[in-house]
Amino acid sequence: MQHFTIFMDIESSRSYIDELYSIEDMKILDALIALKNSVIGSNRQKSSVIQQGIVPRLLQLMSENHWDPNIRLEATITVGSLAKGTPENVTALVEQGAAVTIVDLLREVPIGTKLAEACLCALRSIFLNPPAPISSVPAEMILLTRFTQIAKEGSPTSRACVVRILSIWCGGPIEQEALCAAGACSAVATLLAPKGVTAPPIARVLPALDLLAAMCFENANVSQVALNTRYGDKTIPELLTLLVSRDKPLPVAMGAARCLTFIHRAGALTADDNRVVFGALPCLARLCTKDMPEDIRATAAETLAYLAEVDTSLQRLAAISNHLMSSLADIVTCPSAAAKQGAFKCFASLGANDEDIRKRIIETHGLMVHVVNGMNNPEPSVRLAAVRCLHSLSRSVQQLRTTFQDHAVWRPLMQLLNDAPGTELLTVGSSTLCNLLLEFSPAKEPMLDQGAVEMLCSLTKRPEAALRLNGIWALMNMAFQAEQKVKQRILCCLGTEQMFRLLGDGDTRVIMKTLGLLRNLLSTRQHIDAIMGEYSSQVMQAVIVVLEGSYPAEVKEQALCILGNIGDGEKAKDLIMANEDVLRKLVDYLAHPESKLQEAALFVAGNLVWRGEAGCAARQARLADLGVLRALKLLRQRQDAAHLHDKVKTALAQFNEFT
């Protein structure tokens, strides 16, 4: 009747579940073994026994010291098998305290035993099911030191398990620092070292590389420690360089290159270090090529994007490596979202600073179409990456005039920005919009119809400084040499109240750009008169606020330039002349020690006294009364204002009738 024992349906399993509560140890052990054999391989069985409430008893049999070691071992193995079931199985296990029990057990159980190994295998299976129960492993020094000890001295399986667990557990700076202090770096070094002449086994190396990457990510301190940690005569970066070579399995080379990238970006290795330039970079470029599997290519592209994100020399080097451009162009066409995202991000990094690279990127066959399609992709991460790519490319003046027009990139961009995007997308998108709105871009008109002004004005109200800056900067660009109705629309939509708020912003750049906006609005004579006709008091008030307040010199310079522009308007001039306060300030600024303020004040004075305008005599008289003339003459005497002498002479020449 042997064959009947293979029937493990729900009814028969109940019998040996009852046996788990027996008095005799042998019966318990037999029941455990039968239970184990029934659940291994079958998710249905696992779900069934968990539902029957077996987990607490198993945890009890594992953890209580008085049980026979075999019983404890079999119970642990059974829990480990349950953890390899469906995600619901694992969730149930965690909810009933399995992870915490295992961790407590690991504190006491001696390292080399089978029970320790079984605990680690079970915990690894639990952690491999997202979301991992991070809280079950507290960041205590004793516990982590024990773990790193296991990572150095345990059996091969134990070592691989504990490192995998820690690589998932290490999620942030606290964990990174704790692990580093517990000696995890040296543990990782022992795992990465080759065994004699052969490479270390892949099952050990991969989790170790993941752990190292997790520890070094954006952590300068840990990266520095990793830089100096040795195993034998090799430091960790040297061990990593051995692993990025062509003869190593692809996941290993990928992991090692990723570690080197993170160590460099965290600041421990410079951009011209051999291990970065001849180690990580070529490896990543190689892993992007067409004959690699798609998931490797996607990760490699994304890692390369991170590596070259900031440094121009790395960008240039990457751009000429191993047909990278064509490899990336091919990755963009791959179906998976991860691949597209990686490729777009990589293009964005490469084209960030160098115009030649940007040109080459755009000339890549069909890329702009992909970028536009990417902005319409259902996956949000792909859309964000496509916008980043567009942002980098939009820094090229030439492209703005040519390619971007051909592809009407602004349309999907506007749509994205109007669709309630997240903060990141909004920041990058609005920066791109800023660039697109520069003067030579005929796309301006249609963008207005799409509600660009309203959207930008709403950006200026956001709490995030970067968004406010982008918003006001874009408005400034939009107003540059724009038609009057555009300017009116901007002023109307933004409102003077908001403008005042922006002039009091915490970020100086926002204030500068707001003043820049005003300046752009107040250019061209008719516009000046029209706008000042409607908004004169607010504008003058704004200017005075800036001139009186404690702002840095460049801010005040902007305000003076605005005054100068106003002074150019036919009717607007009188507004200044009517304001004695402003005129007295003007005199002060003509004698100001700061050179650029002098120059700006001179610009204002020059416009006000200009002879060809109606009513200039009266103005000149008034100004002379207030001491402008005297100030101008003094300015001419000054040696340090030599570069202004021509302008001073011109201004004084306007006063000819008096002198």
Add this chain to the structure above:
Amino acid sequence: MSLLCFLSKYVNILLSPLLLFIDYLISIWFYLDYFNRITLNYIMSFETAATNGNDKPERKYYDRTKSDDLQISRTDMNMLIMNYLVTEGFKEAALKFQQEAGLQEPALCSSLDERIMIREAVQGGRISEAIAMVNALHPELLDNDRYLYFHLQQLQLLELIRAGRAEEALAFASATLAEAGANDRNALTELERSLALLAFPDPHASPFADLLLPSHSQKIASELNAAILKMENQEYTNPKLCSLLRMILWSQSELDKHNVKYPKMTDLANATIEQPK
């Protein structure tokens, strides 16, 4: 006295297949080496323009009777044989061979005994026993490789079918195998083939009868063996001899692609070599 006779017979039975085997290996080795030379010659013929008459005339075909400069190390041969015996689980033969050949202590993996017992259980139809042994040795193996677990359960099903217990077979299939079949398309196809055997009055005469042959359980036993070796981080889960034979087949197909005439090994089992026409 009779004991000695018995023992000598025993030794004879053990040794003569070994000797044949060694002879077979030697011929393969020579052949493979000669193969490499042919291939190299062929490739180099593209590069050199004309040969002057001073060159030694190339041998056109392999002649076993001629002694030559092809050096095969006996140690290498012995290591190959040892590897085959250990990997496939012939423990006694391995130990005996080690003594006979004077080899140093071989790298017998610790699980050799268990692997032998597991293989015997699988090939003997005692699958649940085999599963229990595997779970005791490597508890994570069958959870990680559900396809292998399915194959083992399939063997159990086939045992029931072979014994003619149709209803039990169906009940077993729906209770256990259905789960794997639902998750994996390959498993589903194999499950359907296995259950189709029930439709025939004589399963052994059906189109799927190959499932009932011992060769099928041997195949699964080897699969299980390889999985255990892989779990123990052994680099080669198949005997290296397998790789050698595959090398021969590959080299031959490459040469065939380029229409080169060469003495071809047409029968791997006997290492028969046919001269080119």
